[in-house]
Amino acid sequence: MMRSFLNLLALPPVLPRLILLSFLGFSTSLFAQTPVPGSNSPLCINSTLALTVNTVQQATYFWTGPNGFSSTQQNPGLFVNNLSMAGTYTLVTTVNSVPTTTTTVVVVNSPPQNVQAFANTPLCVGQTLNLSTSLYPGATYFWQGPSSFTSNLQNPSIQQMTTQRAGSYYLSVTYPGCSASNAFLSVVVNTAPTAVATSNSTVCSGVNLSLAANTVSGATYAWQGPNGWTANIQNPVIQNAQSIHTGTYTLTVTTPGCTPAIATTPVVVNNTNTNATAGSNSPVCVGQTLNLTATTLANTTYSWSGPNGFSSSQQNPSLSPVNTNMAGTYMVYIQTGGCSTVSRSVVVSVSSMPTGRATSNSPVCSGGQIQLSSPVQTGFSYQWQGPNGFFSTLNNPVISSANSIHAGSYFVVIQGGGCSARVDTVVVIVNSAPQISVTSNSPLCTGGTLRFTTTSVSGATYSWQGPNGFTSTQQNPVIQQVGNNQAGNYYVMVSIPGCSPITAFTTVVINSTPTATAGSNSPVCTGGFINLTTPTVSGATYSWTGPNNWTSNIQNPSIQNVQSINAGTYSLVVTTPGCGSATATTSVTINTSTINANAGSNNLYVLVIR
Numbered sequence: 001m002m003r004s005f006l007n008l009l010a011l012p013p014v015l016p017r018l019i020l021l022s023f024l025g026f027s028t029s030l031f032a033q034t035p036v037p038g039s040n041s042p043l044c045i046n047s048t049l050a051l052t053v054n055t056v057q058q059a060t061y062f063w064t065g066p067n068g069f070s071s072t073q074q075n076p077g078l079f080v081n082n083l084s085m086a087g088t089y090t091l092v093t094t095v096n097s098v099p100t101t102t103t104t105v106v107v108v109n110s111p112p113q114n115v116q117a118f119a120n121t122p123l124c125v126g127q128t129l130n131l132s133t134s135l136y137p138g139a140t141y142f143w144q145g146p147s148s149f150t151s152n153l154q155n156p157s158i159q160q161m162t163t164q165r166a167g168s169y170y171l172s173v174t175y176p177g178c179s180a181s182n183a184f185l186s187v188v189v190n191t192a193p194t195a196v197a198t199s200n201s202t203v204c205s206g207v208n209l210s211l212a213a214n215t216v217s218g219a220t221y222a223w224q225g226p227n228g229w230t231a232n233i234q235n236p237v238i239q240n241a242q243s244i245h246t247g248t249y250t251l252t253v254t255t256p257g258c259t260p261a262i263a264t265t266p267v268v269v270n271n272t273n274t275n276a277t278a279g280s281n282s283p284v285c286v287g288q289t290l291n292l293t294a295t296t297l298a299n300t301t302y303s304w305s306g307p308n309g310f311s312s313s314q315q316n317p318s319l320s321p322v323n324t325n326m327a328g329t330y331m332v333y334i335q336t337g338g339c340s341t342v343s344r345s346v347v348v349s350v351s352s353m354p355t356g357r358a359t360s361n362s363p364v365c366s367g368g369q370i371q372l373s374s375p376v377q378t379g380f381s382y383q384w385q386g387p388n389g390f391f392s393t394l395n396n397p398v399i400s401s402a403n404s405i406h407a408g409s410y411f412v413v414i415q416g417g418g419c420s421a422r423v424d425t426v427v428v429i430v431n432s433a434p435q436i437s438v439t440s441n442s443p444l445c446t447g448g449t450l451r452f453t454t455t456s457v458s459g460a461t462y463s464w465q466g467p468n469g470f471t472s473t474q475q476n477p478v479i480q481q482v483g484n485n486q487a488g489n490y491y492v493m494v495s496i497p498g499c500s501p502i503t504a505f506t507t508v509v510i511n512s513t514p515t516a517t518a519g520s521n522s523p524v525c526t527g528g529f530i531n532l533t534t535p536t537v538s539g540a541t542y543s544w545t546g547p548n549n550w551t552s553n554i555q556n557p558s559i560q561n562v563q564s565i566n567a568g569t570y571s572l573v574v575t576t577p578g579c580g581s582a583t584a585t586t587s588v589t590i591n592t593s594t595i596n597a598n599a600g601s602n603n604l605y606v607l608v609i610r
Contacts, residue, residue: 035059035093035102042107044178049080049106056093065089065106083108109175112136115183117171122188124258129158129165129187136173142180145169145187161189190255193219195263197251202268202299204339209241209267213251225249225267243271246298270337271297278332278344285351289320292330292346299337306330306348324350354380354414356423363429365499370399370428372410380416386428402430431496434460436504438492443509443539445579450479450508452490459496466490466508484510509577511539516574516582523589530559530588532570539576546570546588564590 033056040050051063052075063071066087069078078085086108093100118132131143132155143151146167149158158165166189172180196214203209212235213221223231226247229238238245246269254260276295284290293316294302304312307328310319319326327350335341354377361371372384373396384392387408390399399406407430414423436455444450453476454462464472467488470479479486487510495501514537521531532544533556544552547568550559559566567590575581 033057033095035061035091035100037089037091037102037104039089039104039106041105042109042175042177043080044175045083045108045110046081047079047177048077049085049108050077051075051089051091051104053091053093053102056095059093059095062092062094063089064092080108083110107176109138109178111175111178112139112173112181115171115173115181117169117183117185119169119185119187121186122190122256123161124255125162125189125191127161127257129161129189131156131158131169131171133171133173133183136175138175140174142172142174143169163189163191165189188218188256190218190258192258193253193255193261195251195253195261197249197263197265199249199265199267201266202270202337203241204337205242205269205271206240209238209245209269211236211238211249211251211265211267213253213263216253216255219253219255222252222254223249224252241269243269243297245269268298268337270299270339271295272336272339272342276334276342276344278330278346280330280346280348282346282348283351284322284348285354286323287321289318290322290326290348290350291318292316292332292348294332294334294344297334297336301335303333304330322350326350354416354423356380356412356414358410358412358424358426360410360426360428362427363431363496363498364402365496366403366430366432368402368498370402370406370430372397372399372412372426372428374412374414374423377414377416380414383413383415384410385413386410404430404432406430429497431459431498433499434494434496434502436492436494436502438490438504438506440490440506440508441578442507443511443577444482445576446483446510446512447481448510448578450482450486450510452477452492452506454492454494454504457494457496461495463493463495464490482510484512486510509539511576511579512537513579514540514574514576514582516572516584518570518572518584518586520570520586520588522587523591524562525591526563527561530562530566530590532557532559532572532586534572534574534584537574537576541575543573543575544570562590564592566590 035053035056037051037053039052043049053061055074061072061074063069063073063076066085069089086106088103088105090101090103093102116133120130123129133141135154141152141154143149143153143156145165147165149165166187168184168186170182170184172182174180193216194214198212200210211223215234221232221234223236225245227244229245246267248264248266251263251265252260276297279293281291292304296315302313302315304310304314304317308325310330327348329345329347331343331345333341333343356374356377359373364370374382376395382393382395384390384394384397388405390406390410407428409425409427411425412423434455434457436457438452438454440453441451452464456475462473462475464470464474464477468486470486470490487508489505489507491503491505493501493503517535519533521529524530534542536555542553542555544557546566548565550566567588569585569587572584573581
């Protein structure tokens with residue numbers, strides 16, 4: 001009996017234990033001094049919170065809680081209208097002036113707002129359906145749908161979808177103490193489409209062309225065809241079809257979520273020839289080729305007849321060479337597929353050929369005039385054409401201020417007596433006045449090779465003149481083993497057809513091989529001047545170096561107020577352009593001067609020079 005009693009004491013919470021013990025015949029007064037607070041938590045916002053505590057004899061009660069709540073009732077109630085009323089509620093139970101403090105925690109939830117259900121619908125049979133909704137921390141989820149589907153996951157998936165699983169899916173999101181918030185969505189599961197394209201081909205032009213596709217539930221249709229034709233209905237009709245509608249038509253059948261199916265059908269529209277024409281290159285001249293032409297139509301036969309018993313089954317027959325007996329009316333009969341035959345005619349004229357030549361004053365210089373000419377023939381007209389869009393109906397047209405854009409081929413068409421012939425072509429050259437410069441490898445040394453360089457001008461000729469009777473017709477001439485008598489100005493004259501010659505010149509300097517001799521006024525005394533000297537070399541430069549890092553670039557330098565540190569060897573380098581350098585040295589001695597003072601009582605001063 002005692003063990004059963006202890007087991008009952010272990011039952012939570014305390015108040016139900018008291019009730020159970022009362023039923024078993026135990027007195028609840030044993031536990032009357034232990035207050036056990038409780039509530040109807042968790043609860044939903046905008047509902048009534050009921051705080052409870054077991055009865056303690058001779059007790060007073062004082063409740064406190066969030067938002068400044070307080071009450072002296074044993075079991076107070078309050079309306080919860082915001083989430084801030086959740087939290088810990090404290091109860092002070094006082095018996096015989098002895099307080100006992102206990103607490104209970106109240107959870108207040110708010111029903112989820114704007115619950116939405118999402119899915120990757122529409123999809124195709126065999127694909128995976130992904131259901132999803134937003135995360136609501138602490139909430140429970142319940143999904144249900146076709147084929148007895150249920151799930152307690154937030155974002156469940158169903159693999160290998162079938163059409164039986166299409167339909168409405170419902171979602172309930174529930175917080176403890178609150179009513180469920182619901183959402184639903186419709187899931188579409190389509191069967192992979194097939195495509196079959198047909199038509200009423202072959203048809204004659206002017207008849208309606210009907211295209212047809214197999215019926216696929218829930219599908220959309222897209223047709224494409226020749227000449228940029230498109231349609232978005234299942235069975236389109238092209239009214240008054242023409243030959244331009246001949247070709248392959250492509251059908252695309254699409255059901256949402258599935259890979260589109262594609263099919264093609266060929267279509268032939270035979271021309272009833274209402275727009276057929278016959279033509280030729282008439283008028284033609286004797287000896288030329290007559291070309292007869294008819295409209296190109298698919299699946300068509302042609303039958304030509306004409307003067308001199310001419311006949312042909314070709315679409316575009318030719319006759320060559322023609323004579324005047326071949327002039328007249330030519331007839332062609334055109335029949336396409338099962339469509340009606342039509343006839344077309346063309347009149348051909350044959351005339352004698354004009355004669356003539358095209359000439360010009362080419363070459364000309366930029367800025368000059370181009371003169372085109374062709375012999376005058378009475379009763380004939382002239383049409384000149386050439387570069388830069390040139391056109392003229394004059395017999396001898398002139399182009400002023402010519403430049404490079406006018407260069408090229410010009411041809412003249414002479415028309416007369418029904419003939420048209422490109423009689424002759426003349427090529428016109430327009431040269432620009434040359435812009436030239438001339439240089440050489442001057443200066444150079446006697447015995448060296450003199451090389452000239454001048455601007456390369458296409459089609460030009462060169463004429464050189466210079467000292468010592470020099471002449472040359474090369475663009476860049478060379479003179480071997482030059483001497484001093486070949487120094488001076490060299491002139492070149494550059495000529496191109498149609499332009500005045502241009503002359504330029506360059507000056508050539510020829511130097512002799514340098515020699516170097518170095519001298520000085522050594523010896524000198526400290527405080528004096530060192531005078532370094534060397535003979536003059538024409539066109540040369542001089543470079544002196546000496547003790548104490550001394551340098552100079554003049555021919556005969558001087559050093560003032562010299563000291564013993566200025567003594568030593570001085571080196572000279574003499575350089576002439578193109579001829580190299582020569583070197584020489586000279587040695588400079590510097591003596592020191594001293595004075596002995598106080599020689600005797602008569603203050604005799606003696607100067608000693610060493």
